Amino acid sequence: MEIQRPRGTRDFLFKEMKERKNVESTIRQIFEIYGYNEIKTPIFEELSLFTTKSGEGIKDQIYHFQDKGGRDLALRPELTAPVARMYIKEFQKTPKPVKMYYFGSCFRYERPQKGRWRQFWQFGCELIGGKSPGSEAEIITMAAHCLEDLGLQNFEIHIGNLGILRNILNDTNISEDLQDQIMGIIDKGDVKELKTFLKDIDMDNDSKELLQKLIEMKGDSSIIKNVESIINCNKHACNALFELEELIKSLTAFGFSNYVVNLGIARGLDYYTGTVFEIYVPGLGAQKQICGGGTYNLIELFGGENVESTGFAFGFDRVMDALNKQKKSIEIEKSVKVFVAPIKSDMKLKAFEIAQKLRKKGIPTDVDVVGKKLKKILSYADSMGINYVVLVGARDIEKGKVTVKNMINGEQEIIDLENIADSIKSKLMN
Ligand code: HAM
16 A cells, blocks of 8 residues: 655755755755844643634644543644744743744645645744844845845835724724724735625725725835825824834835735734735746745734734745746755765774764765665766775785875876875866
């Protein structure tokens, strides 16, 4: 019986893992340049961490279970709530803002399709405490910086502010539940569905029209003036618009201007309160959103202090898809470049000793541990793309020497065993 991989999961083989590691290391470097430190939280959490804000309905979308002690647990669908939980216990006394980043897998019970997995990876960050247009702008600039350094082209950063739509909905006196449903439809970007939905609910026509107009407003910063004129009478929505204007000023100071103001961004998760942003890569189809984030207030909800925070997460798998789609060659270094081969089995232990000597000097080295014949070792080394094979023969060893074979041009050279590490290092550098 062949045992299958669970639906919506993948195996990553050598080449893909190397590419993923390279991308991971670029993002990690940029996050650290901006002053973020890495944290790690558990893969599973108490179920209530995810239902407290989002309600019981979210249980349909996540993996949850009872452990043997009857505790209700869930595999994390994202990392913002776990980070907020951790912050309350570990960081409340730390000077703010606290800047942290994470890289880890998340699990969502979704219908798998291209770019949508049941296990996927997020590379994200949270700036906790110190909400300001400056921190929001810095975080958006950092996201763009990562993608630029990865060489990704044509990505679009769309920025909005949930306060505009939320305050208009609040003024209509429809229930919070209905408001959430409307935001959910807006998040799907389905204008037709929104129109049909609004038709049947008890809301004044002016507000309905205003909502439909707003979610279609997209463009450069000049659209802010147009928005201002149409929401003139709503003071709170105007405050949110003012926040957006301030954010744009800070973005300009950070040298980032390649954004789209988009008032139709609603974000699927319920905890956002103000600035929101999403990054899309056209060409990835329905799952073109490679990043999402914004400003939220979760910590107070979990029993901590009232601190507003900002963060985002790259959908790491989608970033990889986007890079591959654009045929960005992700440099991968061969890890092992040297292979130590005993010419006969009596030199096996000597070969181990030499391999270890090279490894201790930091040279990635492999050695035959399974007792292959020399011919087989050479063809194996060739298939692995090894640059140099160290041939260990009894006669050479007696004289304190080994033979090094260049696998690219076939040339052989006898070198002193005593200086083997230095000789190989200088060959590898040439
Ligand atoms: P999110 O938009 O739900 O936000 O997820 C972030 C990113 O993860 C998405 O933009 C998408 O690229 C990727 N993603 C989501 N679901 C899947 C899936 N099933 N398969 C592959 N990729 C997926 C959050 O999770 C927030 N916690 C982000 C955040 C951090 N907000 C503030 N801080």
